Amino acid sequence: MGDLKLTGVTKNFGTARVIHATDLQIRDGEFTVFVGPSGCGKSTMLRMIAGLEDISSGTLEIDGRVVNDLPPSKRGIAMVFQSYALYPHLNVFENIAFPLRVDRRPETEVRQKVGAAAEVLKLTERLQHKPGELSGGQRQRVAIGRAIVREPSVFLFDEPLSNLDAALRGEMRVELSRLHARLANTMIYVTHDQIEAMTMADRIVVLNAGRVEQVGSPLELFHRPVNRFVAGFIGNPNMNFLPATAVANTSDGIRVQLQNGPELTIPVDGAVANGAELTLGIRPDDLRPDPEGLPCRVDVVERLGNSTVLYLVAPGERQVCLVTDGTTRVLPGEKIGLGFDPAAAHLFTADGLALPRRHVPVDLDRIPTARTA
Numbered sequence: 144m145g146d147l148k149l150t151g152v153t154k155n156f157g158t159a160r161v162i163h164a165t166d167l168q169i170r171d172g173e174f175t176v177f178v179g180p181s182g183c184g185k186s187t188m189l190r191m192i193a194g195l196e197d198i199s200s201g202t203l204e205i206d207g208r209v210v211n212d213l214p215p216s217k218r219g220i221a222m223v224f225q226s227y228a229l230y231p232h233l234n235v236f237e238n239i240a241f242p243l244r245v246d247r248r249p250e251t252e253v254r255q256k257v258g259a260a261a262e263v264l265k266l267t268e269r270l271q272h273k274p275g276e277l278s279g280g281q282r283q284r285v286a287i288g289r290a291i292v293r294e295p296s297v298f299l300f301d302e303p304l305s306n307l308d309a310a311l312r313g314e315m316r317v318e319l320s321r322l323h324a325r326l327a328n329t330m331i332y333v334t335h336d337q338i339e340a341m342t343m344a345d346r347i348v349v350l351n352a353g354r355v356e357q358v359g360s361p362l363e364l365f366h367r368p369v370n371r372f373v374a375g376f377i378g379n380p381n382m383n384f385l386p387a388t389a390v391a392n393t394s395d396g397i398r399v400q401l402q403n404g405p406e407l408t409i410p411v412d413g414a415v416a417n418g419a420e421l422t423l424g425i426r427p428d429d430l431r432p433d434p435e436g437l438p439c440r441v442d443v444v445e446r447l448g449n450s451t452v453l454y455l456v457a458p459g460e461r462q463v464c465l466v467t468d469g470t471t472r473v474l475p476g477e478k479i480g481l482g483f484d485p486a487a488a489h490l491f492t493a494d495g496l497a498l499p500r501r502h503v504p505v506d507l508d509r510i511p512t513a514r515t516a
């Protein structure tokens with residue numbers, strides 16, 4: 144089992160509160176990713192769960208038992224660090240076997256468990272090598288192997304891929320997803336990389352300045368961000384934000400005037416005061432050229448092959464990003480009008496809260512996660 148429950152958990156370093164009262168439940172078998180900008184408290188949350196940092200107040204339960212005062216080794220967890228933390232003088236076999244040796248397990252059990260972990264991680268051919276003879280990805284797999292043989296109920300990963308190059312990170316993402324599908328353990332994974340969060344998580348916890356901004360499946364966060372922070376953090380390239388003024392509340396949604404642009408009705412629920420300053424959010428893939436739309440100038444063109452990213456300057460010297468097909472002939476310096484389907488837009492109040500969207504292109508309740516498929 145690997146159910147976790149945090150109730151009112153806070154963390155202070157001296158007089159500084161770095162985690163504000165946090166309630167969070169993580170279900171057995173779930174792959175949960177903590178994501179957020181540098182310094183938001185992701186590692187501190189993970190380290191409190193691991194028992195490497197004290198909890199200042201609140202309770203942490205694992206499988207219904209309060210573990211606040213339990214040392215790390217008694218919590219049924221195993222942690223994999225960014226730095227791998229391998230022993231350079233030991234070969235791969237002994238590095239993986241290390242926790243079993245500490246527990247003085249019989250040799251037959253050590254061989255069986257290390258052999259099984261090495262097979263899952265495709266390290267069987269490397270068991271006699273020293274860490275110095277391995278690639279970064281292989282070293283990271285050895286560190287994961289050492290966690291696997293402990294048979295923990297919860298795996299904790301602290302930015303395990305950030306020392307790898309982009310190609311290897313992509314491969315390891317897939318391998319970690321496969322590993323999770325195979326072991327079906329609870330996994331908690333910390334990263335600042337929203338692509339890792341989107342691709343691996345059953346549920347994402349978005350943190351900002353020591354607070355949970357939103358918890359949800361990757362597509363929930365993408366299509367129904369609760370505020371401007373989550374909307375801007377999830378999705379690549381980032382969502383565009385444009386100033387808009389409320390003109391009227393209608394049965395079809397809220398009518399807004401885009402600054403230096405057209406008037407539109409955005410299908411969202413809620414009502415705002417006429418003249419209220421709002422922010423319209425629109426993702427780069429939801430923008431399209433439209434001669435009647437917002438007049439922009441093309442600044443930079445990035446041709447990625449299958450798509451082209453256009454960086455545009457909108458009225459008010461505002462940067463806007465648009466993703467279009469890979470065959471576009473647009474050049475820097477050209478004028479282009481920008482349009483979009485109002486149903487694709489997000490609308491935020493002056494304090495950054497999202498007004499609930501009426502239309503989302505996928506039925507979020509029916510999208511299976513990797514694990515339930």
Ligand SMILES: Nc1ncnc2c1ncn2[C@@H]1O[C@H](COP(=O)(O)OP(=O)(O)OP(=O)(O)O)[C@@H](O)[C@H]1O
Nearest residue numbers: 156161179180181182183184185186187188334335
């Ligand atoms: N031992 C410590 N003493 C004092 N302050 C600390 C300590 N460890 C972390 N902090 C502070 O707590 C806050 C959260 O740090 P934490 O390492 O959890 O952030 P993070 O989201 O993991 O960041 P990063 O992505 O940069 O690793 C930061 O402001 C950090 O400076």
